[in-house]
Amino acid sequence: MSDETLLEIGPLTKSFGGSVVLRDVSLFVRKGEFMTLLGPSGCGKTTTLRIIAGFEAPDSGRVKLSGFDVTDQPPYERDVHTVFQHYALFPHLDVAENVAFGLRLRKAPEAEIARRTAEALQLVKLSGFEGRRTASLSGGQMQRVALARAIVGRPALLLLDEPLGALDLKLRKSMQLELKNLQKRLGIAFVYVTHDQEEAMTMSDRIAVFNQGRVEQIGTPGEIYESPKTSFVADFIGGANIFSARVLPAAAGRAHLMLEDEFELDVPLDVGERLPLPGKRVRVAIRPERVKVYYKDELPFGALRLAATLKDTVFLGDACQIYLELFKKSPGRMLTAVAGGDRYAVHDDIGVPVIAAVQPEDVYILEPDDDD
């Protein structure tokens, strides 16, 4: 952590009526950073956001903003604004008055209010909408007004609670890019809550993956995708085949694993990665798009060779999903591969023996497998 740190929270715990919502959530956000809190519904990401905004108080843990402890400050004293999930535009005020609401409370001079309101509306491409009633706006326009209202006061930190959740897919895609550009241009740090992993990947500088009230992993989109630390992260972001493996004695810097008691794999460890003692079990993940399927023994150099039977193919349009039976002892446990093109979408192939090839560095070693 450097002096660039804008927001620092943790370790936050919170429960509502006996059910624990947050368990030791800690993270920090740098100045101007786009941080996404990603996770399924009920994972605690929105509660974390509400604690940062000041709408909820944590049971324990602190919230520090620019080095100052603001945990006990009410929301109206924090230099943080929120874009609410359902926009929460004031229905009794027109567009311009909604945007100017915060400036007016600060008793800014009229001329300045007018100038900054116009500026903010221009930034979100809503110039000319000043006098419109909010009820007459489309979802996308309401979203822009909410954004203008939140950025007009130039907060150091903007909180966004699934801001694009109510928009249709096409509009959402274009808003993602626009939002990201706006964030870069203004230099405001964003804490962005979403359950959409693609959205998180597209927009974020860093992602905090939430699951059941815990932060499972924090990292750049590349780190989260390329080296997931838990099976939840591997599966939630990008999707993955998750297997169980027994640890065998291995050379330093390498892992020797027995995959589902059938395949021996020798894979390199990441720098600093630690493995349980030989004899213990770990979970491993293999991404479908990193599995190559061959009809003959023509493996690329260095690839791990897994003999399999082709069980089923599903045509997805731009890609094809292939289900491979890999294990004789547990035939129900399939290996899924994804291949581009239509070469594999041939149903005559079902039942034929094939070779699945995986590069050793594409086998991700995850958390210990607690099942034994």
Place this chain on the structure above:
Amino acid sequence: MDRALSWLLGGRRPLASHLLLAPAAAWMIVFLVLPAAGLLLLSLAKNGPYGEILWTLSLNNYRRAFDPKYLPVLLRTLGFAGGTTLLTLLLGYPLAYFLSFRAGRWRNAMLIGLMVPFWTSALVAFYSWMIILGKEGLLNAALLRFGFISAPISILYTSFSVLLGLVYFYLPFMVLPLYGSLEKIPRQYVEAAYDLGADRWTAFRKVTLPLSLPGVIAGSLLTFVPCLGDFLTAEILGGPRYYLLGNLISNQFLMAQDWPFGAALTCLLLTCLVGGLWLYRRWDDQA
């Protein structure tokens, strides 16, 4: 379901919609439109020397109604109705706000408590108030006991007791619409106001209060309008000195046996009330 209803009620099958409306329409015609028409007709008739009705139509009764000797009654009535509306609003708004924002799991119990006066007959309630407020009543006894007064004071048959009775009786008419409109305000609006820098009071002033105005107006109308015609409260808790418009009308029918004049007064009152409601609706549609 919605579709089926709109199909039934919509222009495509007017017969079906008429059939559905028929029972309500019949009820309204028999019990509202016909009596109102009869009242209008009656107001144009003439009172005979022995209280019989002479059907020589004229506007005489209306001319009589604008006699300045009734002005004090009208002003007193407006004063009591206005005062009651203001007091119920001042008492009712905090109550409705508490019910909606703060009561939590006690809300339903409190709402039922608020409704209890509705379930007791107004007559019983007012006679109970007489027992409390009278010269030898509970209130005087308590004040004497704790030394606030040295001799019983008149509380009953004062403007205070009339106002008290009116406020007591009409408070739920104010609180329920207020509660309804406060309940409809999404809590996120209040959070958004906090988020943009408004403290509790400012958020209330700038967001909650303006958004609850429809409830304020509906509650005020529901209190003010029936107050104008109320006669029981003044009769029981006020005595003859606090003779209101409602008493004037009821006396024409019950004491003076001048039904045509009573009908004319009623028609005038109804015109004012319907006019007021119509103005409110127009304002509401524009907003």
